[in-house]
Amino acid sequence: MAAMLLTALPLTGAVADPADPVDAPDPRVVVAVIDQPMNPYHDWYHQGGPLYGDTAPSSVTPELLDELGIDEDHIIQLTRTGDWAADFAADKATFDAAKDGELYWYEGTNVIAASFDTDDTTQLLPDTNAESHGTGTSGAVLLANPDAVIIHVDSFTDTAAEEFVANLPAVDILSSSYGFIGGAPIPLSVDGSYDGVVRNGKLHFGAAGNQPTPDQQSMAGGAWWLIGVGGYHEGSTEGQEPLAALTPDFAGDFTQALPRCGRCEDQVAPYSGTSFSTPRAAGAASLALLQARQAAGHVGGIVTEGVDRPAMIHTDTVTVTNWDLRRALEEAAWTPTVADYNPGAAIPVVAAAPQVGWGVLTPERDVVEQTVAHLGLGGEVTRTKPVETCTFMTVNQEIRHAYWDALITSDSFGQDDYPYQAC
Numbered sequence: 001m002a003a004m005l006l007t008a009l010p011l012t013g014a015v016a017d018p019a020d021p022v023d024a025p026d027p028r029v030v031v032a033v034i035d036q037p038m039n040p041y042h043d044w045y046h047q048g049g050p051l052y053g054d055t056a057p058s059s060v061t062p063e064l065l066d067e068l069g070i071d072e073d074h075i076i077q078l079t080r081t082g083d084w085a086a087d088f089a090a091d092k093a094t095f096d097a098a099k100d101g102e103l104y105w106y107e108g109t110n111v112i113a114a115s116f117d118t119d120d121t122t123q124l125l126p127d128t129n130a131e132s133h134g135t136g137t138s139g140a141v142l143l144a145n146p147d148a149v150i151i152h153v154d155s156f157t158d159t160a161a162e163e164f165v166a167n168l169p170a171v172d173i174l175s176s177s178y179g180f181i182g183g184a185p186i187p188l189s190v191d192g193s194y195d196g197v198v199r200n201g202k203l204h205f206g207a208a209g210n211q212p213t214p215d216q217q218s219m220a221g222g223a224w225w226l227i228g229v230g231g232y233h234e235g236s237t238e239g240q241e242p243l244a245a246l247t248p249d250f251a252g253d254f255t256q257a258l259p260r261c262g263r264c265e266d267q268v269a270p271y272s273g274t275s276f277s278t279p280r281a282a283g284a285a286s287l288a289l290l291q292a293r294q295a296a297g298h299v300g301g302i303v304t305e306g307v308d309r310p311a312m313i314h315t316d317t318v319t320v321t322n323w324d325l326r327r328a329l330e331e332a333a334w335t336p337t338v339a340d341y342n343p344g345a346a347i348p349v350v351a352a353a354p355q356v357g358w359g360v361l362t363p364e365r366d367v368v369e370q371t372v373a374h375l376g377l378g379g380e381v382t383r384t385k386p387v388e389t390c391t392f393m394t395v396n397q398e399i400r401h402a403y404w405d406a407l408i409t410s411d412s413f414g415q416d417d418y419p420y421q422a423c
Contacts, residue, residue: 028290028299029289029290030064031148032150032168033176034175035177036131036133037124037262038138038152039264040076040124041264041265059149060111067301070105075105113151114164116154116155116161131262132259136271144281144287147290151171166191166193169302177220177273194411198417201311208248212242212246227250230250230277232346236346238341239344252278252279252281252361257270281362284361285361288325288328292313312325327421327423330358333358334366334367351386354388401418
């Protein structure tokens with residue numbers, strides 16, 4: 001990761017002085033997380049913390065701030081002494097002044113935030129809310145890819161927030177970790193998600209749920225344009241989580257050590273659930289996209305002009321859509337076997353029965369490198385999926401396609417566009 005200090009750059013109006021020579025911006029990737037408020041004081045997000053060490057997070061550039069309309073009035077300089085209560089008290093007026101639906105950058109981090117809270121409490125970080133779920137989900141993305149830019153949207157199933165993220169051009173990947181408890185087959189999907197994926201060219205990862213039920217009908221991950229994520233015990237049993245949803249697209253690490261506090265600055269503890277598998281998988285996908293953009297020389301976000309379909313990568317020599325990236329991830333995902341299993345609170349994965357969908361999305365196991373290779377942007381393809389997996393997952397996808405397109409509550413009802421790439 002680059003070692004450039006953001007605070008050393010001129011940020012007047014978020015744009016560098018044209019008289020000062022600056023290097024062309026580096027490739028970037030932006031992941032939006034829709035969740036409860038996060039705790040930006042935690043050292044997880046800052047220089048000196050466990051992710052960045054002595055290097056300052058540097059992915060939020062003046063160019064990106066300008067693109068997002070973030071001026072000096074929308075840059076928050078946090079007080080950080082290690083005493084959360086005192087630091088928040090010192091900054092409370094800043095949070096009180098924050099406005100709904102507007103983006104703010106926490107200076108010195110890779111995190112941008114917006115609030116769609118509607119109950120007149122403090123915006124972005126309500127002082128009455130010690131919930132740590134949102135801190136864990138954003139933290140999981142960065143654990144997989146510390147160089148991702150996070151846009152953390154403070155909301156839980158708020159239509160305006162979901163549509164805001166789905167239609168924000170700078171966003172490449174969405175991650176959401178909510179749905180109906182128990183995996184109830186209620187035919188609703190995240191508002192704006194269809195437009196975000198099918199019309200705007202993003203990927204949307206949704207938590208498939210913490211219950212052993214099929215994912216096809218899930219609000220969070222069942223729709224065919226969504227990527228549903230189940231649970232896998234990475235680095236321990238190397239097995240499938242028995243309570244995670246069945247038939248997901250992918251699996252992600254079910255238990256991770258993440259920032260776990262709404263009112264502290266350094267506490268880390270285990271989090272479990274597909275709520276955290278999902279941003280882990282989204283973070284791994286973002287790392288693959290970032291490295292693919294670096295290899296291709298693509299700068300900026302999704303391209304919508306001069307292309308037949310929105311492109312995540314577009315240069316004179318290569319064009320990669322979100323559907324191309326999804327297909328590459330499917331081939332590159334790692335599938336554990338019974339031989340990899342260590343006895344414990346998980347189920348051995350039998351390769352002939354795709355319990356973890358296309359496989360595990362992780363920055364480990366050469367998943368990122370294989371994704372880039374499958375996109376034709378460097379390296380040798382050494383991993384493909386067997387015909388049994390291809391057949392099973394293709395049938396699963398067709399079930400989802402038929403189910404969601406037949407529902408009048410679905411955004412795909414009456415639509416003919418079906419750009420999913422079957423293997």
